[in-house]
Amino acid sequence: MSALPPVDPRPLRRRRRRAALAQTACVLVTVFMALPIVLVGLAAFSSPEALDEFPKSLVPSHFSTATLAAFFGGTGTIPAFGNSMLAGVYTVLASLALGGPAGYALARKAFRGRDAYQVFVLLVRALPIVVLSVPLATLFLRFGVYDTVFSVTLLHTALALPTTVLITASIFVSVPADLEEAAKVFGCGRFEAVRRVVLPLALPGLAASSIFTFVLSWNEVLGAAVITLGHRTLPAQVLAALAEAPQSYRFAGGFALVVPALLFILVMRRYLVNMWGTTLR
Template sequence: MSTETRPAETTERTLPPVDTAPLRRRRRQAAWVQAACVAVTLFMALPIVLIGLSAISSRAALAEFPKPFLPSEYSFDTLLAFFEATGTVPALGNSVLAGIYTVFWSLVVGAPAGYALARHAFRGKDAYQVFILLVRALPIVVLSVPLATMFLRLDVYDTVFAVTLVHTTLALPTTVLITASIFVSVPTDLEEAAQVFGCTRWQAARKVVVPLALPGLAASSIFTFVLSWNEILGATVVTLGHRTLPAQVLTALDEASTAYRFAGGFALILPALVFIAVMRRYLVNMWGTTLR
């Protein structure tokens, strides 16, 4: 037998060149998005930084002209004088109480409404969602004046309870819509499985749905608390002697010095920033992301 040896045939394949244009395009888009985020952050943070620097400046540094970006002399006398002024500490307590009560009642009333929107289909559901937003479409003075008249008749005028009712009215539309989107993200299969294992509808919602939706509910409380803390006009109309801190600062601006105004502005901004920083993780979790 004769064996024939054939020469090995080598086939060389030439790969096409890698198209890096989509990768470069994606990197450029990411760079533009990052630059836009930095620009928006600087635009929003610059007034806060300037107010904070002015609040811890001495009175002589505030009177300098032209004023440098960084104060030439630091002092906490202005902040101490602001908090030692008559009515500041009680007004601060009223603001904290009104914010906490508003968060509580908004969740008590708004969370069940959001759950109903997320779990049930009924006639007029879309119209109802649009209707609850009409409260935010109305100017606050349209709501506060009739409410102030009603509070005078019910003998609850000039109380934290009156401010809580006004702020809860303003916060409910946002709370209902946010909680509805939160409950939609919780799978109904888990709730049905809990009912199969013997839970009632209420027990399944309380033991399964609420724990899973708790980060989102905590995030919605951020908007409610900040709304209550920053609201001025309604609190000014329905109170006179027991005003919140923003209303107290607003009524004192005409006769207050420049140092008092900067200290008041810084005192109004700081608690909201602290509250947002504490609840930041829950805020991001509401959209299904987690900060690492």
């Protein structure tokens, strides 16, 4: 019986080395992205007096909610927070209601100029926000909807819609058309086939599109500052008071801007994973 040839351990070592380097790079990128959020959170839970100390300690000696209480107790902060939440939710609903059918049409219908149309839709996103906000502010003043959550929703929908159309188009392309045709064979109409077959398979991608749209709406500040005055969103409210605000207000404002978006992402991620598991089953 002949002996087995020796196994060269070098390929295995190289794979382990690459895996270790990839994991180290992921950890470094995660730390790089999370460190500012952690530092802002620690500063937000410090007292205003501790923020003015020098040298500052990395971790506050005692945690305090005085900074956040002063921020949320400021004039217009709570209404601005509510306006941002409403604008974000309305923007997600409007973008999916308009972009979903458009993405489905791009995925299922072959027509002349479809590729050029997709490029044109994406080019709209390349326009500076001022190019959209100033003409829209003029129209909103003319139609009496200036300085409302509705006007902010329209602006944010215009910003998010091109990307939503392309994302939903790629989602519907990934759903085999044969499944839809099979549903029609079993007696489903087009809309029923989409509702019973296509949408359940596309839900994870639509949830991912909702995350992108909400974060875009929540973080947008320049357009909201132009088209609102008394009913500002939270980023526009913080921007308006930033020049004269104390340091504690800035840290509390940054923390208040980051946390809701993170919570929305975490909640949608949980449902995203659950929907993906249900879809795969």
